[in-house]
Amino acid sequence: MNLALIGYGKMGKAIEEIALQKGHNIVLKIDITNADEFNQANLSKADVAIEFTGPESAVDNVKKCIEAGVPVVSGSTGWLDKWKEVVQFCNENNGGLLYASNFSIGVNIFFEVNRHLGRLMASRNEYNVSVEEIHHKQKKDAPSGTAITLAEGILENLPAKNKWALGETSQKDELSIISKRIDPAPGTHIITYDSPVDSIEIKHTAHSRTGFASGAVLAAEFMIGKIGVYGMKDVLKIN
Numbered sequence: 414m415n416l417a418l419i420g421y422g423k424m425g426k427a428i429e430e431i432a433l434q435k436g437h438n439i440v441l442k443i444d445i446t447n448a449d450e451f452n453q454a455n456l457s458k459a460d461v462a463i464e465f466t467g468p469e470s471a472v473d474n475v476k477k478c479i480e481a482g483v484p485v486v487s488g489s490t491g492w493l494d495k496w497k498e499v500v501q502f503c504n505e506n507n508g509g510l511l512y513a514s515n516f517s518i519g520v521n522i523f524f525e526v527n528r529h530l531g532r533l534m535a536s537r538n539e540y541n542v543s544v545e546e547i548h549h550k551q552k553k554d555a556p557s558g559t560a561i562t563l564a565e566g567i568l569e570n571l572p573a574k575n576k577w578a579l580g581e582t583s584q585k586d587e588l589s590i591i592s593k594r595i596d597p598a599p600g601t602h603i604i605t606y607d608s609p610v611d612s613i614e615i616k617h618t619a620h621s622r623t624g625f626a627s628g629a630v631l632a633a634e635f636m637i638g639k640i641g642v643y644g645m646k647d648v649l650k651i652n
């Protein structure tokens with residue numbers, strides 16, 4: 414597969430390593446320093462683009478790939494306020510888009526465990542639930558995209574909670590997400606159900622960026638020639 418890497422920071426470099434190990438070619442690498450090379454002619458050499466830049470640039474980058482007719486895998490977090498607009502753009506332009514707040518296989522299984530636990534706890538009002546995420550200090554967005562996905566998995570099951578809130582909250586219908594920034598954590602997420610008599614805790618800890626990078630390459634392999642909007646559930650065949 415011929416790949417374009419949009420964003421050549423910590424994740425772009427980790428993805429390059431895995432892609433080369435799997436025998437793929439990197440035909441384009443775009444970073445803030447060579448943005449002028451991010452054009453249709455160069456993009457058209459790629460079967461799929463993988464975009465890991467950041468919240469400020471993700472939407473424009475994704476749209477540019479779609480306009481060039483190249484399916485795009487995006488891992489940038491912090492831009493989901495524009496999700497509907499981007500999905501509409503993708504569908505109107507017959508594009509291919511796969512977004513995941515977290516590409517690690519373990520986290521995608523953890524998402525399902527979290528939903529299942531939420532269903533079991535739906536009527537257990539004696540427990541208060543909270544989400545905690547820990548990431549390195551360079552992370553620009555808070556809460557993490559993964560924490561938001563986890564919170565949504567809880568909110569869809571717990572009638573007592575209506576929305577998530579960043580930080581401690583005293584509102585009973587709000588689900589608190591605590592964000593901590595501690596180096597060098599690549600990403601830790603903890604869900605706690607706490608009652609006066611006991612606690613239930615589920616936790617995912619990423620040991621490095623390799624899990625995210627491997628998942629992103631797997632997603633790119635899945636996206637070759639695809640039109641439409643997909644997620645990691647489609648790649649991993651999780652229902």
Ligand SMILES: NC(=O)c1ccc[n+]([C@@H]2O[C@H](COP(=O)([O-])OP(=O)(O)OC[C@H]3O[C@@H](n4cnc5c(N)ncnc54)[C@H](O)[C@@H]3O)[C@@H](O)[C@H]2O)c1
Nearest residue numbers: 420421422423424444445466467470488489490514515516
């Ligand atoms: N979905 C996941 O599994 C996952 C995992 C890790 C990180 N992330 C997210 O991926 C993004 C990147 O993370 P990172 O750790 O690689 O960050 P990073 O800061 O190390 O790298 C980002 C790179 O993008 C480049 N960039 C910025 N604006 C650009 C633009 N307009 N055009 C081209 N390049 C541009 C920067 O120069 C930088 O090299 C963040 O949003 C992070 O939260 C997602």
